[in-house]
Amino acid sequence: MTSPKKSMPFVGVRVVVVVVVIASFVLIEFRPVTGQPTYNYHSCLGSPNDTANSTFSSNLASLLGSLSAGASAGNSFYRNGSSGVFGLFLCRGDVLSSTCQSCVGNATQMLPQRCTSNRTAIIWYDECMLRYSDTDFFGAIATDVVVFMWNVQNNTSPDEPDVKALALIYNLAATVPNNAMLYGVQEFDGGDASQRRYGLEQCSRDINGSQCGYCLAQLTTYIGKCCEGKMGWRILTPSCNLRYEDYLFYRQQAASPQPVPSATPPSSTDKGKGGKNTAKIVAITLSLISAMAALLVSCYFLSKRRRSQQGDGGTREEILLQSMEGAAQGTNLKDRGAHKGFQDKSGEMHYFDLLTIVTATNKFDDANKLGEGGFGPVYKGKLPDGKEIAVKRLSMRSSQGIEEFKNEVMVIAKLQHRNLVRLLGCCLEGGEKLLVYEYLANRSLDAFLFDPVKRRELDWTKHAHIIKGIARGLLYLHEDSRLKIIHRDLKASNVLLDDEMNPKISDFGTARIFGGNQTEANTNRVVGTYGYMALEYAMKGLFSVKSDVYSFGVLLLEILSGRKCSSVYEHGQSLLSNAWLLWNEGKGTELVDANLIGSRPSNEALRLIHISLLCVQEDPNVRPTMSTVILMLGSESDLPLPKSPPFSIGRSFMPDQSSTGTGTGCFSSDKSSASAST
Structure with missing residues (x-):
């Protein structure tokens, strides 16, 4: 369980409702009560409920009672929706049933008291999360409320991103969506106790695995905005959350998975959730993940602003910080000048600011277009020093493009071979996802x-x-x-x-x-x-x-x-x-x-x-x-006789719809390209 010394975080919160950004500053002294769940934050949203004895209040009380009963029955996740009120709770995947029951019971008492005039509300504890609304939110990704929390003690240097943190967070973000419980923890062992790091990620089980992956991917884009240089931090939203610490904050022997009951029929968006525990595609040791995460730092940790530190390390405070406009889209990177000439410590990966790339490609002029790949076009460019480059411009709207971007950086940035194309750097700015390669004059084979x-x-x-x-x-x-x-x-x-x-x-x-x-x-x-x-x-x-x-x-x-x-x-x-x-x-x-x-x-x-x-x-x-x-x-030795290839006797196949191709033969929905990077 979380030690009292390290459980009280320094917190920043971003809240967005439709197009309204709510930003204010609140200072609250926080002292956890022994035996009680560890409170993190709550948010009151939605239309007002002005009538104390309204039907909504009665229905809400009934709903909260059913959620409390669901926790008492030993469930780690439970949802219910009737009479115009919808609600759910989700307990952290490692906590015991008794801890879950206590946390949910506390939440059902606390949240209505703190949000007395709101029809939509959510509360987070270390051990559980509970939310309700007068609209049906089941099966929809919700990141309209984002809570940033970090430990004011043990800060690392803001100019040296924590590679170990990314090692855990990015690997968990890739594996948790494939877990039936949409939950996962991981430990990094650097060789001694002082080097150990711990990560946890979880999604609400009213969404499916694909939605969980999208939600967690969105959270990873916030890391550079809130948590750079912090030794311990977390990001919370209604649909998913992640946490990283330098101490063990979860139970290493997780509780047995519980069934997911529902008092309402699952919607179509729930189909396939949890039941498709797909085979893992990637089996990567933590040491390899750490090496690759160092490269991802170059692209995802772009904000290099030092934040003023508050407190002396002995006092714990909760701060509601100014909201970040555009964070959901990842489009606002205002300190462009601070990124010029950025490169990682190895000198192998450079960060190119957007202005440099736009200038080099003449505003992505079609005249400089080398080709079109499945994830976007490729342009020829020339840097101010005369060096020619090929810029792969990934789709701004495709979540598949985001995954490809991360994957390509992870895979190729550390590879050096004369017969592999060389990745020079990347750019994440203004909603763009750009990969910069060496330019090859003769294009493709x-x-x-x-x-x-x-x-x-x-x-x-x-x-x-x-x-x-x-x-x-x-x-x-x-x-x-x-x-x-x-x-x-x-x-x-x-x-x-x-x-x-x-x-x-x-x-x-x-x-x-x-x-x-x-x-x-x-x-x-x-x-x-x-x-x-x-x-x-x-x-x-x-x-x-x-x-x-x-x-x-x-x-x-x-x-x-x-x-x-x-x-x-x-x-x-x-x-x-x-x-x-x-x-x-x-x-x-x-x-x-x-x-x-x-x-x-x-x-x-x-x-x-x-x-x-x-x-x-x-x-x-x-x-x-x-x-x-x-x-x-390279030799003239005898070769074994080959056996027949497939399709040699007239057989054919039709691929399933999940593939990127469109049929038999050498065709694909990804357009063939004569570019320098597709």
């Missing part, structure tokens, strides 16, 4: 392969150089980097070429990281491009390093043939089935691009076709690893 004129620039030597470079890049991702990364969308448009035609793998928005000895994962949301996608991934959501090997095999056939994987040959054959047929008939060289006739050694071409067929075998267990592929490419 597909611009050469599938253009009848430009592909003549690629002789056999350049073909071989590109193939080996892509293979080395994948090997680095799978085996040689500090992380094991599955790209999941390797294709010609995601291979960029520099001015010396060196290939660089790009677009890590859908990449996933494996940790420890993990070899495969499962997802119910298939992303990528059909045709490059292995059958087990497209049909079952299973992916591994062998999924990337399959994509490499398809790409290798495209490089050799100069034709897209969606090309249709005689009798409706696909590129894979045609390659399989020609190779079995001893006519493999007929697959090779006619432009290479006379410059390609036939034995090398046949060997590459052989390798590609090994990569696209239907059974992932018999596909080679990328380290084996590298050995095959």
Whole structure:
């Protein structure tokens, strides 16, 4: 349980009702009572209830009685709605039933007394949250009230964001929505007791997992506004909350999950909530998370303003602070000048202010547009020092774009390899989510392969150089980097070429990281491009390093043939089935691009076709690893006979609607791009 010494926070609150921003300053001395729940904050909203003996008051009393009874029955979450009054309580996921019952009982007594003339109200304690309203709020994300709390003691330097905090918070935000209880805790062990950090995140279970993920993602964007430089802090909203401390504030042995009763039928928005405990996609050790979180700091901790400190560390106070306009959209970053030239301590990641990017791209002029990816356009730009850049402008309205932004920064920022595109920095300002990459003069591989004129620039030597470079890049991702990364969308448009035609793998928005000895994962949301996608991934959501090997095999056939994987040959054959047929008939060289006739050694071409067929075998267990592929490419040793690839005998599949693609073949709803970063 929370120790008395550390439980009393320094608090800031933001309250927004419709378009009205309420801001004032209130000073309240707070002394918790032993045996009582630890009060945090309450908010009184909604239309007034002026008649003391009104029907609403009677119905509210009945509702609060039912909530108290629900807690007495041992429930950690309970909701009820009837006669125009709706309410729920949510106890912290680790507290005992008796603690939950005590907290809810206190809340049902306290809240009506503090909000005597309001039809909407909410109260937070350490142990529980209770809210009610005269409108049905079940199943709707509510972040209209945001409470910021932090410990005035043990502050860290405002100029040095706490990497350990982000390590916990971002990992929990990714995993909690997949937990049936929408609750999770995590501990970071830095090697000794003084380095330990503790995090907790929870969502109200009237919303579903997807809504929970969105809510928590929104809270993470507030961190730089309230909590930078603080050793312990929390952010509370009606629908979700998070907390971080340098001491253990939760029970390590959580109470057994309780069923979620409801006196009202669940709405359509509740369907799938809690019941879909999807398989975890990412298994990352905490040490790896810490390293990546340091990079996220560069983008998400943008506000570098020192706040005046109050109190001497021995007095605990509760302060209602000035509201933050635009915080919900993350659009107001007023101290632009303070961000110029910002970079993280390693020097690998820069923060670019929005004015610099707008100027570099000439206000995102269409004339500078390099291409269009699935999450937004890419523009060419030039910095004041003359350095050329490629700016990936993610969609401002898509929550998927936010996730891709975070994912891409996490995955690529610390990767350094000559065959991977280099991320120079990022910008989060004015509602924009911008990734800044090195500019590659020759853009993407597909611009050469599938253009009848430009592909003549690629002789056999350049073909071989590109193939080996892509293979080395994948090997680095799978085996040689500090992380094991599955790209999941390797294709010609995601291979960029520099001015010396060196290939660089790009677009890590859908990449996933494996940790420890993990070899495969499962997802119910298939992303990528059909045709490059292995059958087990497209049909079952299973992916591994062998999924990337399959994509490499398809790409290798495209490089050799100069034709897209969606090309249709005689009798409706696909590129894979045609390659399989020609190779079995001893006519493999007929697959090779006619432009290479006379410059390609036939034995090398046949060997590459052989390798590609090994990569696209239907059974992932018999596909080679990328380290084996590298050995095959660099030697003349005998190769095993391949088994048939999928679709080689006329089979086809229709992907489910959760995928990003639109059907069979090499098509995707993500537009192919010839950009420097898509």
